[in-house]
Amino acid sequence: MAARVLVLASILIFSCFAETCYGVISFSSLQRTLVVTASHRQGLLKAGEDKITVRWGLNQSFPAGTDSSYKTIKVQLCYAPISQVDRAWRKTEDHLNKDKTCQFKIVKKPYTNVNETLEWTIERDVPTATFFIRAYALDSDDHEVAYGQNTDAEKKTNLFEIQAITGRHVSLDIASVCFSAFSVVSLMGFFFMEKRKARKSQQ
Ligand SMILES: *[C@@H]1O[C@H](CO)[C@@H](O)[C@H](O)[C@H]1NC(C)=O
Ligand SMILES: *[C@@H]1O[C@H](CO)[C@@H](O)[C@H](O)[C@H]1NC(C)=O
Numbered sequence: 001m002a003a004r005v006l007v008l009a010s011i012l013i014f015s016c017f018a019e020t021c022y023g024v025i026s027f028s029s030l031q032r033t034l035v036v037t038a039s040h041r042q043g044l045l046k047a048g049e050d051k052i053t054v055r056w057g058l059n060q061s062f063p064a065g066t067d068s069s070y071k072t073i074k075v076q077l078c079y080a081p082i083s084q085v086d087r088a089w090r091k092t093e094d095h096l097n098k099d100k101t102c103q104f105k106i107v108k109k110p111y112t113n114v115n116e117t118l119e120w121t122i123e124r125d126v127p128t129a130t131f132f133i134r135a136y137a138l139d140s141d142d143h144e145v146a147y148g149q150n151t152d153a154e155k156k157t158n159l160f161e162i163q164a165i166t167g168r169h170v171s172l173d174i175a176s177v178c179f180s181a182f183s184v185v186s187l188m189g190f191f192f193m194e195k196r197k198a199r200k201s202q203q
Contacts, residue, residue, distance in 0.1 A: 025144050026094045030136075033066055034148025035059045036075075038133045040160060048124040048165045054106060056135045056148060057115035069145055070111040070137040075118070076102035078149075080159045083129035096144055102134055111137060128164040 040052045054075055058067050078101045084090045093099045106120050134149040151158050 025096045027096055027099065027147075028094050030144060030147050031066075032148055033059050033062050033146045034073075034135050034137060036133055036135045036148040036150045038150040038158065038160070045122060045160060045162045046165070047122045047126040047162055049122070050162075051119050051121050052133070052160075053117060053119050054133055054135075054150075055115060055117045058113060059148070067111065067113055067137065067146075069139045071140045072108060072138040072142065073111045073116075073135055074108045074138060075106040075133065075135045077104035077106055077122075077126065077131050078102035078134050080130040080132055080151075081155055082159075083131070106133065122162055124165050126162050126164065128162065130159050130161050132159050 034056055035058070037055045038052050039055075040050065045052070056073065056075065079087075079090045081092075084092065084101070090100050090103070092101045104123065104126060107118055132149055132151040132155055134147060136144045137146040139145045149155075
């Protein structure tokens, strides 16, 4: 009985340990073996309207078999450093479970060893920010094993800006708040002037 409990406990402890070991995948440990490019029209892109053409494939300068463990490809839209400043909820962490750089899924599909192309319409819930595109290769356990992105390691080149669908409404809202503040102030001014006038005429 005691032995069984002991075995059970050790299995439990061991599986927890294995779980955490497996869970810790750091971005810096991944090899950049995928080539990712993104093409789109020039200028500010509009969420819900504009399209981005994403291409990805294995960098042919890696030896054959590099991709033998790749089962799935996951392509994501990621925040550029300029849009992460002072925003903890978009922070880059080396520990991929905690990383918040890439929050928007573009596609997740089985890996094939040929170049692939996808035309993606920017989803309506994408906020106003500067972005890049990253693809992860996942193994049969759905763990990241390699990546590629359309920007350099510093995330400075080929970035693009997206304007949220509500962008126009937000600026309209700001304008109307300003107008209301202005009218309240002028109303108060008018009220005090009237009061002063009334007091003067009483004296
Ligand atoms: C492919 O990989 C090589 C070696 O890592 C690298 O020098 C080259 O820039 C990569 N090509 C592309 C298009 O990323
Ligand atoms: C994928 O595209 C790159 C350049 O765009 C090319 O060098 C490579 O040979 C292509 N790979 C395949 C498997 O077609």
